[in-house]
Amino acid sequence: MDGVPAPVPPMLAVEGPLPVGSGWAYETKWDGFRCCMRVGPDGRTKLTSRLGNEITGVYPDLHGVLADATGGLPAVFDGELVVLAPNGRPDFQLMQSRHQRGPTAELLRTAPVTYIVFDLLRLGAEVLLTAPYTRRRDLLADLPVSNSHVAVPRHFTADDIDPNELLSIVEEQGLEGLVAKRLESRYHPGQRSRDWLKRPLIKTQEVVVGGWRPGKGNRDNRVGALLLGGHDQDGHLMYIGDVGTGFTERALDEMLNLLIPLTRADSPFHNEVPPDRRRGARWVTPTLVGQVVYRQFTSDGRLRHTAWRGLRHDVLPDQVTTPR
Template identity: 45%
Template sequence: MAESIRRAPAPMLAVGGAPPEGPGWAREMKWDGVRVIADCAGGECKLFSRNANDVSGSYPELTAALERLGNGRALTLDGEVIAQDAGGAPAFGLLQRRMHVVRPGEQLMSEVPVQLFAFDLLSIDGHSLVAEPYLVRRERLAELAWEAPLSAPPHWLDVDAAQLLQVADEHRLEGIVSKRTDSVYLPGRRSPAWVKTPLRLNTEVVVAGWTPGSGAFQRTFGSLVLGAHDPDGRFVFIGNVGTGFTHAARRVIRQTLGEIEITTSPFDPPPPESVAGGWRWVEPILVGDVEYREFAGERLRMPAWKGLRTDKVPAQVEVPPIR
């Protein structure tokens, strides 16, 4: 099993952009969850995050279901762990309750059930499929005996991307992903053979500090100070986010901020308004997810907090593209 764990591949990544036109493209829905690689061998299954951390303990019902699915076979799957809200839409904020718990109890597992949506099959019975075209991998994926909480969501050929985006919007999904039907799987690489088209823009951010709160937020914070790495590798300021937090999340985040506080800004130079605003600084080690309207090169416009992430490290967080 140790050898299988060491060989668990990094997931292939998509580029962002408008849905490609023309023949030779398949479309999938884009799920708002946590990307994982599922690796099964010798009757035991593990789940690995994008940065190769073993997150199996957080989702014991999924590893148990994968072991039933594999029935002793060796499998490597690529997919997304999601939690659904009362309306059936994937809810990243709800999934937060599971992401950071290494050994969830029965009550939490009952309150926040999770599912694994698998959209690629990378190997089976020791035979690698990464060099096979997308449609072959999807065909082999569909042959597995899927049962809840596991599933292989559909893909569509020759559909209108704008219409599919409308369907995604109606069902409160994150967007769509277009994939070349002849594309091979490139572990750890971002390829134009896969194009993600979100309905709303999302980006990872690094928490660099916070601003004092007032009124109901006096004991927590007003906003979080956000940073990311520019193309030269410099850690730069990209704005503040003060909405999207539950009261419980504010309390937990404020406690964490107090534990990692530092006296000087991690930005060089710090934002000019930080002195007059009494901004507080922290070690830039927390990675979060935000939704925003646009980014013109200086600050995120209308950002809303979605949650902390454990599947990326700060060094991987880059300034979003200008759009």
């Protein structure tokens, strides 16, 4: 045994209107990959993804970053891995590239990772899962965090600022949104709870890739568009649209290499794909999960004005549902 505590599956927020009142705290919603960081008494550090995968080796720049802060006590943290662009905002594409390509010398130099810590789940012998949010945040704020790869952003209450004014400030800064957390709530491992309500400023949707259409012109013999799906309430994979913009040149090449081995003869979607969308389509086994931004989800179940953001290695296909 190395003394490093066991990981805790992440608590997840429910999307909804921003609650207003004295019983809530408000935090920035960060655009990255969820991560449980565990620190042993000797400072040894282990990282676990949202799906419970061991990812310590992918981020050597985060080894030991909270060792001094914990003072020899074992600890478990919840937070988000982000890569900050020169303007100080999280860059999801850079983060996705770091996660997918691994810790090359170039990426360690050009895309260093910051761990945004927003919860403390264990400190020493005390497991804090049943402690209220206020106590967990107070303990976290008292830790002497000084490493440049770690940030503990401030949280706000309605006594500090009007939540809607805070949302406007976050929007002006180009950030993703807010998460409201009930002050007296406990931590619910592995559960989506209304004790945490997220209010995103941009509409994003996790999607399952069920097929692709070849491109034309400078995309000849490459991906022109991906055919996207999500699961309905009965668990059926439904076609919900496609996406053909937002790809980097590297992403187009990598996507084609991932799609070709997944080729299958028939559509994986439960519903019918419109003729103009399935013409020339190459169907694939629906194992790849990605994320798109979009402007509207129509009444007939279609995403409109989509753009690709990247693959989501931290989400399983059967966890992807259609927008509600």
